[in-house]
Amino acid sequence: xxxxxxxxxxxxxxxxxxxxxxxxxxxxxxxxxxxxxxxxxxxxxxxxxxxxxxxxxxxxxxxxxxxxxxxxxxxxxxxxxxxxxxxxxxxxxxxxxxxxxxxxxx
Numbered sequence: 001x002x003x004x005x006x007x008x009x010x011x012x013x014x015x016x017x018x019x020x021x022x023x024x025x026x027x028x029x030x031x032x033x034x035x036x037x038x039x040x041x042x043x044x045x046x047x048x049x050x051x052x053x054x055x056x057x058x059x060x061x062x063x064x065x066x067x068x069x070x071x072x073x074x075x076x077x078x079x080x081x082x083x084x085x086x087x088x089x090x091x092x093x094x095x096x097x098x099x100x101x102x103x104x105x106x
Contacts (some may be wrong), residue, residue: 006083028051062076
C-alpha cells in the first residue's frame with residue numbers, strides 16, 4: 001500500500017487537511033519537494049497526492065494531517081510497505097480495517 005492509496009482512502013476526512021511530511025531516508029527527489037513544502041505552511045491534500053504517485057515508495061516516512069493547529073491523522077510508513085495509522089475519527093480507522101483485510105489494531 002502506498003501513501004497515495006491511503007490519502008485517497010481517507011476520502012472527505014483527509015481532503016481539507018494541511019500536511020507536513022518527514023523522512024528518515026530520502027529515496028526519491030519528490031521527497032525533497034515534500035519536505036520543502038512541509039517546512040513552510042504545509043501542503044493541501046491534493047498537492048501531497050500529486051507528489052505521491054502510486055509508484056512512489058517511501059521508507060520510514062511520517063505524514064501528519066492538520067485541521068488548523070489540531071493534529072487529525074498521522075500516517076507512518078515502515079519498510080516501504082507497512083503503515084501505522086492514527087486518527088482522531090474512529091470511522092476513518094474502521095473504514096481502513098474494513099478495506100484492508102490484513103489491518104491489525106496495535
